[in-house]
Amino acid sequence: xxxxxxxxxxxxxxxxxxxxxxxxxxxxxxxxxxxxxxxxxxxxxxxxxxxxxxxxxxxxxxxxxxxxxxxxxxxxxxxxxxxxxxxxxxxxxxxxxxxxxxxxxxxxxxxxxxxxxxxxxxxxxxxxxxxxxxxxxxxxxxxxxxxxxxxxxxxxxxxxxxxxxxxxxxxxxxxxxxxxxxxxxxxxxxxxxxxxxxxxxxxxxxxxxxxxxxxxxxxxxxxxxxxxxxxxxxxxxxxxxxxxxxxxxxxxxxxxxxxxxxxxxxxxxxxxxxxxxxxxxxxxxxxxxxxxxxxxxxxxxxxxxxxxxxxxxxxxxxxxxxxxxxxxxxxxxxxxxxxxx
Numbered sequence: 001x002x003x004x005x006x007x008x009x010x011x012x013x014x015x016x017x018x019x020x021x022x023x024x025x026x027x028x029x030x031x032x033x034x035x036x037x038x039x040x041x042x043x044x045x046x047x048x049x050x051x052x053x054x055x056x057x058x059x060x061x062x063x064x065x066x067x068x069x070x071x072x073x074x075x076x077x078x079x080x081x082x083x084x085x086x087x088x089x090x091x092x093x094x095x096x097x098x099x100x101x102x103x104x105x106x107x108x109x110x111x112x113x114x115x116x117x118x119x120x121x122x123x124x125x126x127x128x129x130x131x132x133x134x135x136x137x138x139x140x141x142x143x144x145x146x147x148x149x150x151x152x153x154x155x156x157x158x159x160x161x162x163x164x165x166x167x168x169x170x171x172x173x174x175x176x177x178x179x180x181x182x183x184x185x186x187x188x189x190x191x192x193x194x195x196x197x198x199x200x201x202x203x204x205x206x207x208x209x210x211x212x213x214x215x216x217x218x219x220x221x222x223x224x225x226x227x228x229x230x231x232x233x234x235x236x237x238x239x240x241x242x243x244x245x246x247x248x249x250x251x252x253x254x255x256x257x258x259x260x261x262x263x264x265x266x267x268x269x270x271x272x273x274x275x276x277x278x279x280x281x282x283x284x285x286x287x288x289x290x291x292x293x294x295x296x297x298x299x300x301x302x303x304x305x306x307x308x309x310x311x312x313x314x315x316x317x318x319x320x321x322x323x324x325x326x327x328x329x330x331x332x333x334x335x336x337x338x339x340x341x
Contacts, residue, residue: 008050011036014261014295017117021081024051024070026062033057037291038068079103079110080117087126096122116288120260128260179222184232187212190243192330197239199232203253204239207305209326242308246274246338249308256305261287265299272313274338279317301325307334 003011003023011019019036026033027043033051034040051057054064054071064070083099099122100110114122183205185198198206198216206216216225226232235252242249250270258266264287271286272278278286284296301323303311312331316322324331 003050005050008036009045009048012048013042014298015039015289015292016295017077017289017291020070020077024054024057025049026051026057026060031062032065033062033070034065035068035070038065038070039291040065040067076113077117079105080114083110083114083122084118084125087122087129093123093126118288120264120288125260128263181220181223182226183216183220183223184226184229185213185216186228186232186236188236188240190240192243192333195240195243197236199235200255203255204235204305204308205255207239207308209306209330239308244337246307246334246341248274249310252308254305254308256303256309258299258302261289261292261295262299262302264288265296266303266309269300269303269309269311269313272310274310274341277313277315277335280314280322281317283314310334313338 003019008019008023008025012025015037017037021035024033024035025038026049027047028049029043029047033054049060051060051062058064079102082102086094086099086102096107096111099114100107103110105113111121114120114125118125120128181200183198183200185196185206187194187196189195193209196206196208196211196215197204206219208215213225213227216223238252242252256263256266265283268283268286280293280297280300281290283300284290284293287296289295297314300311300314303309306312306326312324312334314322321328321331321335
């Protein structure tokens, strides 16, 4: 089944290998069609047309790309695509053995193949998909319980169990711009300049530089924003200490939410030791999507918790610092601090 054009274009921009075989992208100016994950430079959107398969693209007068070979989808890719469709269509979680049986692979080999192509195990992919469906449903109209069942959970208790620490607030609050949620925050002076720290009861949900209350009001317009607070003070001190003396941040609780791919990238960022850096290409490879360099960069930029999720440790190939949301001077100082420690 073909995707909407905007969804297809999003997959192309992300070079998402999970969509290889589901459609091809034709470039009208060059007369070539490619798979979504093609590593070639992206064309202008108005020059692109999407086709269900290579045969349709050839019928329109296009020829296959010699770089990505869009007509040569491997057996592994077909197996992963079939599994993704099965996971999305299933009303109940599918066992690994059942998914593997459909492909002719052993369960252990299929799990390795699936993880290599998507960056997640089949079970983790299914959980992430359910959580994303729930989050999307909760941002719309309707009852919270209806959204939970629509996402594929057997009931509210299963939803709360699976998402404890993910949404960071009740589903009702998530659906209503933070309504009913309490977020403590403060702006403090550090050696890197003024730093905004905000946290729910579950952990830090925002750490940024040169921002204030308005950044929180934009994301959670209906949340109760409380400046300071006795319980928040201890967490704030831990965050400031971590910024001033970089090291292991794992003891500081976080309350973050992103897509499955974004969260995979953020986990890899947290695995980079202080004093070391990775390139965007190395980051993409670490999450199992070596061709999704730009998507990894976008996920890096979508990080709401600077330093604790150390996106500053990612640089360009060749050693250039690349970009940073809060300015290269802060990124340079952070890296210098970590190198010394």
